[in-house]
Amino acid sequence: MKILDRYILTSFIQTFASVFIILFFIFVLQAIWLFIAELAGKDLDIWLIIKFLAFYAPKIVPLVLPLSILLASIMTFGNFAENYEFAAMKSSGISLNRAMRSLTIFIFALSIVAFFFANNVIPKAEYKFINLRKNIIQRKPAMAIAEGQFNAIGNFNIKVDKKSGENGEKLSGVTIHKRNPGASYATIIRSKTGLLKSNDKSNLLQLELFDGYYYEEVNSKNPVERQKQPFAKSSFSKQVMNIDLTMLNSNDMDDEKIANTNTMLNINELRYTLDSLETNYTKESKSIADNINQRYNVTLNENITSKNIGLIDSSVVKNSMPKNLLDLVKDEKDKVRVLENAKNNINSSEFFMVSGKAQLFDKTKNINGHWLALYEKFVIAFSCLLMFFIGAPLGAIIRKGGLGLPIVFAVLIFIIFHFINTFGRKLASENGIPPFLGSWMSSFVLTPFAILLTYRATNDKGVSINFDWLTTPFEKLFKSKSKEHK
Known part of the structure; x- marks a missing residue:
């Protein structure tokens, strides 16, 4: 490894480690505030509280890790640009692509680690976390x-x-x-x-x-x-x-998850569970359809063709059947009874169809929740690369390091990413869009932005945004007011 690569990698890792620890601590405090009703005033020893938070901490990593990479990238490359270190690199014939090479390899390796962490560590921690909450209450029932x-x-x-x-x-x-x-x-x-x-x-x-x-x-x-x-x-x-x-x-932070079980499974277990759920859904939908057909006494004959239907004399049917079917019943009381029976049958059939539809919809939401949990393990790995290729060129463009402007950009970008991700997951869980699109929606939206920033930063074009159309009217207004005042 060359001295330059070692210097860039060391600078990034130091910034990334400090940012990750600070953000992780902030999110842990949020968890304490979320479960304060379960922890405060329940006579729990300090070891049990530490164990409680240790099992909850892994599910914070998918939130903290991309944000830490984004902020560390902006701060590191912003410092390089602000201190004219990039200018020195370019004068020596070292481009931004070459400067990002060692960090790209590091982030790619980190994304692989994040994938295995999401697939193996988080499901086990989630399982132990939920069981720990139950065991605390069972051992100390007054805690509830x-x-x-x-x-x-x-x-x-x-x-x-x-x-x-x-x-x-x-x-x-x-x-x-x-x-x-x-x-x-x-x-x-x-x-x-x-x-x-x-x-x-x-x-x-x-x-x-x-x-x-x-x-x-x-x-x-x-x-x-x-x-x-x-x-x-x-x-x-x-x-x-x-x-x-x-x-x-x-009382879970992620309310859009359909069941807690899908967060406790790895990829192989999710695939096996999805196969069972989809098979069960197919059998259930077929059973409901068969029951509806039986209620209406519908018999489907696959041998009926349009030619056979054409052999029926419609004039005979028209002359033999009255316009009003109630005319077949002579007694008025029998007519009332027939109408009441028809009404009851319709209401019963409607209730059966509505309940069947609701039952199938719940099963669909459960299946979508498992698909979302499966795709989320890959999204976590990709989001590490995505945030790096947004933060590194953005830091080189804005040429500001430290904790001022980089934090503003990092928080703004991450809020957009998290909002789109939450919106897509919620929409997919309600069967509004496919689960694949719901999980990857935020990545699809921000990937072109990352490509644009990387292209402009490597070609020294920067990002120029013209706000004259917005500021010019206000400048004219202030000038006119100042002239009137004079």
Whole structure:
């Protein structure tokens, strides 16, 4: 390796390492703020919190790594241009392409490492992270409930006045609001004491309540009775409630992901799962279509051709059938019954088709989520190269190093990249566009920009943007105002 290559590579690595550590620390603080409700006031030891953050940290790397490469590239090449080091290189016959050669090899190797990291490390860390959250609650069930505030767990809102016992499993002054999905009213349960129990092998948290009351609103169909707000009240000496702990794992940063399982799989596992999901989807759609045909008593005859249809005498059918089919029924009561049956059949068929469509749509979203997780592993590797070929020529063009202007450009470009990526993933998960396009949309948009910057930087053309069309009217206005004032 030549001295120049070693100097450029050392300068970049030093800047990249410092930027990566700072950004990584900032994103970890964001994670602490996100899960502050689970970590604060739960009597967790410091080792458990470190383990909690260590399992969460790998999923931050896909965000921090491209941004760090972008910012480090702008700062490094900006410093070279600002200190006239590029001018010295060019006077010695060394072009920008030659100066970028060693860093290009380094970034390419780093993108390969990022791919294997996303394929092997992140899925295992995600699996351990989610199971750690569940195990913490199972070992310390009182952690799921904080004192003096309502804690949302699934369909329950639980509040306790005081916790006691070795692990805080003994509760006093328990208030529970239970709301069923789609219901406009809630059930209120109050008890003097309670006891939390859990099992390491179960996802259920058992809550035993003692000496309490049960209040439930009565949903009357009569509007007059509904205005009186009737309710039912009952008392109990002991009541057992089961709470599903999997609801506590739904607080995830990436809300557009359909299921947590797709982030725990590598490429081979994703391909195997996708094959099973698509086969299941094909069978399910065929089953729904067959059921619809059976409901309408439709029999498909593949031997019917247009010639056979033409043999039917339409005039005979027209003369034998009345214009109104109800004319075939003479009794008025029978006509009403026939209309009611037809209406019920239509409503039943409509409900069946709507529910079948919704079921297939959920399966499609699940399949799209797995495709997005598969493509994302390749997008992470490509984004490292993309950000380098945006940042390096941009730093050479703007000729500014340090932490001022480079941060502005880096944050602006990364926000555009992240926004397009999030928009594409969300649109693809809702089956608006193919998952491939949703995952690679940000790369497709910014790749021409990277090519343009690299071309202009290597040919010493720079980037000139003319804002005269915007500033000229304001200059004329200010000049006219100053003349009037004089």
